[in-house]
Amino acid sequence: MKLYQSPMAPNPDRVVFFLRAKGKLDAVEMEEVSIMKGEHKLDAYRQLSPYSQVPVLVLDDGTAITESRAICTYLEGIFPEPNLMGSDPKEKALIEMWDRRIELMFFIQFAGWFRNAHPAMAPLEVPQSPEAAAKSEKAARSMAKRLDAHLSTHEFVAADRFSIADITLYVGCGFCRVMKWEPQKEHAHLGRWYDAMTARGFAKA
Ligand SMILES: N[C@@H](CCC(=O)N[C@@H](CS)C(=O)NCC(=O)O)C(=O)O
Known part of the structure; x- marks a missing residue:
């Protein structure tokens, strides 16, 4: 599983901080995308994120999940502890x-x-x-x-x-x-x- 993220950008940070709060940062491979260099607009990246936004989580089966909160929902599912999204x-x-x-x-x-x-x-x-x-x-x-x-x-x-x-x-x-x-x-x-x-x-x- 690989997270495409940009340091200092707030939406990717939401996912990175969420992973760190779970103690699972090391479970996900990280790839940096430079927004300022326009890397998020390149065709290869658009295959993963059609609206050219960061972050994207790419699962081992190739599924690409965008939207920070949706990525966190997936991570909460596979790393349930500590619970960060509600338990009832x-x-x-x-x-x-x-x-x-x-x-x-x-x-x-x-x-x-x-x-x-x-x-x-x-x-x-x-x-x-x-x-x-x-x-x-x-x-x-x-x-x-x-x-x-x-x-x-x-x-x-x-x-x-x-x-x-x-x-x-x-x-x-x-x-x-x-x-x-x-x-x-x-x-x-x-x-x-x-x-x-x-x-x-x-x-x-
Ligand atoms: N709703 C999206 C927003 C993602 C987003 O806007 N990401 C910014 C970085 S914080 C981005 O990719 N900006 C690139 C651009 O506007 O061209 C999410 O929650 O992930």
């Missing part, structure tokens, strides 16, 4: 609820800001739009505030325990540095939670 219907639903909220209302909003505003993204986001950047920035900042309020009464993002939802938020917060924004420094509860996540070590190379 209620937990599964709550963890998915928070993971999707974070992905849709924070992670993707931040990406919209970054892609439309950062000069390094100009070749990938054509044309960049200052209006789209401003709208996405506002949405990401507003969700950070909501997440801070949630974490003022919760130790973890979902289901009172460590889960994939914590990993998604952690990757998202860390990635915000590319726009010189650290929501975990701006919001005390987010900051407390972020430090606790750092101490768990799943983000350590």
